[in-house]
Amino acid sequence: xxxxxxxxxxxxxxxxxxxxxxxxxxxxxxxxxxxxxxxxxxxxxxxxxxxxxxxxxxxxxxxxxxxxxxxxxxxxxxxxxxxxxxxxxxxxxxxxxxxxxxxxxxxxxxxxxxxxxxxxxxxxxxxxxxxxxxxxxxxxxxxxxxxxxxxxxxxxxxxxxxxxxxxxxxxxxxxxxxxxxxxxxxxxxxxxxxxxxxxxxxxxxxxxxxxxxxxxxxxxxxxxxxxxxxxxxxxxxxxxxxxxxxxxxxxxxxxxxxxxxxxxxxxxxxxxxxxxxxxxxxxxxxxxxxxxxxxxxxxxxxxxxxxxxxxxxxxxxxxxxxxxxxxxxxxxxxxxxxxxxxxxxxxxxxxxxxxxxxxxxxxxxxxxxxxxxxxxxxxxxxxxxxxxxxxxxxxxxxxxxxxxxxxxxxxxxxxxxxxxxxxxx
Numbered sequence: 001x002x003x004x005x006x007x008x009x010x011x012x013x014x015x016x017x018x019x020x021x022x023x024x025x026x027x028x029x030x031x032x033x034x035x036x037x038x039x040x041x042x043x044x045x046x047x048x049x050x051x052x053x054x055x056x057x058x059x060x061x062x063x064x065x066x067x068x069x070x071x072x073x074x075x076x077x078x079x080x081x082x083x084x085x086x087x088x089x090x091x092x093x094x095x096x097x098x099x100x101x102x103x104x105x106x107x108x109x110x111x112x113x114x115x116x117x118x119x120x121x122x123x124x125x126x127x128x129x130x131x132x133x134x135x136x137x138x139x140x141x142x143x144x145x146x147x148x149x150x151x152x153x154x155x156x157x158x159x160x161x162x163x164x165x166x167x168x169x170x171x172x173x174x175x176x177x178x179x180x181x182x183x184x185x186x187x188x189x190x191x192x193x194x195x196x197x198x199x200x201x202x203x204x205x206x207x208x209x210x211x212x213x214x215x216x217x218x219x220x221x222x223x224x225x226x227x228x229x230x231x232x233x234x235x236x237x238x239x240x241x242x243x244x245x246x247x248x249x250x251x252x253x254x255x256x257x258x259x260x261x262x263x264x265x266x267x268x269x270x271x272x273x274x275x276x277x278x279x280x281x282x283x284x285x286x287x288x289x290x291x292x293x294x295x296x297x298x299x300x301x302x303x304x305x306x307x308x309x310x311x312x313x314x315x316x317x318x319x320x321x322x323x324x325x326x327x328x329x330x331x332x333x334x335x336x337x338x339x340x341x342x343x344x345x346x347x348x349x350x351x352x353x354x355x356x357x358x359x360x361x362x363x364x365x366x367x368x369x370x371x372x373x374x375x376x377x378x379x380x381x382x383x384x385x386x387x388x389x390x391x392x393x394x395x396x397x398x399x400x401x402x403x404x405x406x407x408x409x410x411x412x413x414x415x416x417x418x419x420x421x422x423x424x425x
Contacts, residue, residue, distance in 0.1 A: 004200075004201065004204065005168065005172065005174075005175075005200045005201070005203065005204040006196070006197040006200040006201055006204075008172055008174075009164065009167065009168050009171075009172065009200060010054050011051075011054055011058065013058065013061075014058050014062060016167075017051065017054065017055065017058060018051075018156065018160045018163055018164050018196070019050065019051060019153075019154070019156045019157075019160045019196075020050070020051060020055070020153050020154065022154075023055070023151055023153070024055070029151065030055075030059065030151070034059075034062055034063070039059075039063060039127060040127070040148070040149050041121050041127050041128040041129070041147055041148040041149070042127075042128070042129045042130070042148055042149050042150075042151060043106065043129070043130040043131075043132060043136050043140065043145070043148045043149070043150045043151070044056070044129065044130070044131045044132070044151055044153055045132050045133075045134075045135070045136055045150055045151070045152050045153065046133070046152055046153030046154060046155075047133055047153075047155055047193075047194065047195065048133060048195050048197065048198070049155075049156070049192070049194070049195025049196045049197035049198050049199075050153040050154065050155060050156060050194070050195070050196070051153060051196070052104075052131035052153055053102070053104060053131060055153075056069075056100070056102040056129040056131065057069075057102070059100070059129070060100040060102075063100075065098060065099055065100045065127070066087070066099040066100070067099070067100050067102065068083050068086070068087060068099060068100070068101045068102065068126075069101075069102045069103075069104070070083065070101070070102070070103050070104070071103075071104045071105060072103055072104065072105040072106055072107070072108035072109045072113070073104075073105060073108060075103075075109075075113070076113070077112060077113055077116045080113060080116050080117065081116060083101060084101075084116075084117075084120045084125060084126065086099075087099040087101060087120070087125055087126045088120075088125050098124060098126070098127055099125075099126050099127070100126065100127050100128075100129055101117075101120075101126040101127070101128050101129070102129045102130075102131070103128070103129070103130045103131070104131050105131065105132065105133075106130035106131060106132050106136075106139075106140065107132040107133070107134035107136070107139035107140065111141055114140065114141045114144050115141070115143075115144075117144060118143055118144060118147070121144065121147050121148075122147060128144075128147075128148060130148070136150055154194075155193065155194020155195065156192075156194050156195070156196055157194070158189050160196075161188075161189050161192060161194070161196060161199055162185060162189070164196050164199070164200070165182060165185060165188065165199070165203070168200060168203070169182060175207070178207060178213060178214070178215055179213055179214035179215065180207065180214070180215050180217060181214055181215065181216045181217065182217045183216050183217060183218050184217065184218045184219045185217075186219050187219040187220075187222035187223050187226075188202060188203060188217075188222055191222070191226065193242065202222065202226060203217070205225065205226070206221060206222055206225045206226070209225050210225075243262055243265050243266055243269070244266070244276075244279060246258070246262045247259060247262035247263060247266065247276075247279070247322075248279060248283055250262055250326065251280075251283055251287070251322060251325050251326045252283070252287045252330065254326055254327065254328075254330065255326060256322070256323045256326035256327050259322045259323065259325075259326040260319055260322060260323060263276070263315075263318055263319060263322050267311075267315050267318070273306045273307075273310060273311055273314050273318070274303070274306065274307055276306075276318055277299075277302055277303040277306045277307070277318065277321075278303060280299045280302060280303070280318070280321050280322065280325060281296070281299040281300060281302075281303050283299070283325060284296040284298070284299035284300075284325060285334060285335075286332060286334070286335045287325075287330055287331075287332055287335075288325060288328050288329070288330055288331065289331045289332065289333055289334040289335070289403070290331055290333055290334060290402070290403070290407060290408050290411065291328070291329040291330055291331035291333075291403055291405040291406075291407050291408055292328045292329050292407060293407075295324065295325055295328050298321055298324055298325075299321055299325065302317050302318065302320070302321040305317050306318060329405040329406065329407065330403075330405070331402075331403030331404075331405050331407075331408055332403070333400060333401060333402055333403045333408065336401070337399045337400040337401070338399075340399045341399045344394060344397065344399070348391075348393060348394060351391035351393050351394065352391055353391070354388060354389075354390075354391065354392070355368075355369045355370055355371075355372060355373075356371065356372055356373045356374040356387070357371075357374065357389065358370040358371055359371065360372075374387075375387050384418050386418075386419070386420075386422070396422055396423065398423045398424045398425065400425075401424075401425065402415070402425060412425050
């Protein structure tokens with residue numbers, strides 16, 4: 001049998017769908033949408049094996065809609081346009097036959113590919129359903145995100161996973177022929193990490209590795225069969241949120257031993273080398289920042305280098321960077337400063353730019369006072385002069401608060417000496 005067990009067990013109706021009761025349960029959000037005939041474009045965000053693709057297919061079936069499916073891994077703008085042209089022939093805005101376009105791993109689409117969807121989504125040529133394991137706030141362009149409702153899919157719990165196991169053993173013809181007896185399920189449940197596809201793949205691998213009939217599945221048998229290979233099941237698919245989270249938190253917590261362990265886990269699982277390097281780049285700015293500006297330089301160099309070197313040698317570069325970042329002083333002042341500034345912008349809107357800070361390239365602008373009374377810092381002692389740079393409505397607002405580390409202690413002293421008591425450094 002060439003079809004994988006996970007594919008054979010894919011639900012055929014919403015009644016067979018396990019998990020995500022907040023979406024498809026009796027009072028779930030999507031259940032209510034189906035009941036009321038309201039069906040906007042959607043983005044499903046969640047870890048692998050939680051049923052994103054299956055749910056999209058079942059929703060199309062439930063609404064009796066034409067269904068088009070693309071994968072962001074091997075789709076270009078040309079393919080998107082061809083699909084949209086076909087979809088346009090099947091209906092339009094509010095049409096009962098309004099097609100559903102499902103895009104798996106939509107976070108892998110470039111900006112131009114996402115842009116190519118905007119008009120069709122805006123005009124209702126298609127109802128878009130995107131699936132992503134990445135935070136759509138960062139990976140989906142704002143224009144497309146604003147046209148979609150985002151719903152989170154959660155890892156399946158032990159009870160839901162057990163139901164899936166029971167159904168597989170009771171209904172799959174090939175498992176019934178092997179007379180499989182599930183004596184213990186703890187190892188299967190724990191190795192799955194809430195991923196139904198991974199759990200069924202592990203079960204299938206264990207069964208294929210044995211010839212006994214009947215076959216009794218125990219925790220020991222599962223662990224003996226899988227050993228370290230359990231990490232490789234999704235090497236060509238989505239990455240593991242828990243491991244990258246543990247990796248980042250270990251570096252943030254200044255534990256180089258834990259950092260290199262979690263790095264090794266990701267490398268052994270076949271994680272995308274550029275993904276790991278990109279996360280190190282973000283961490284260098286967010287969690288180390290001004291406490292050690294060289295961290296960002298090293299992280300950027302690492303990203304560029306591993307992009308050229310790749311595996312296996314790239315693991316050494318990643319290790320050096322991870323160990324350096326974990327051992328570095330920490331500060332999140334750059335992160336908190338921009339967050340505070342954005343919050344103020346959101347609350348106060350587009351405040352006027354003070355006249356003395358405005359550019360005055362024309363005579364009229366000069367006559368209007370643009371640039372007047374601006375003081376050129378280099379004309380003054382120590383290249384500093386006290387003047388107002390913020391809009392009057394938010395004058396003296398402090399966004400940057402130096403962290404508690406040697407580098408920023410020096411910066412704090414310098415800034416306090418310049419600005420005296422104006423800002424609360």
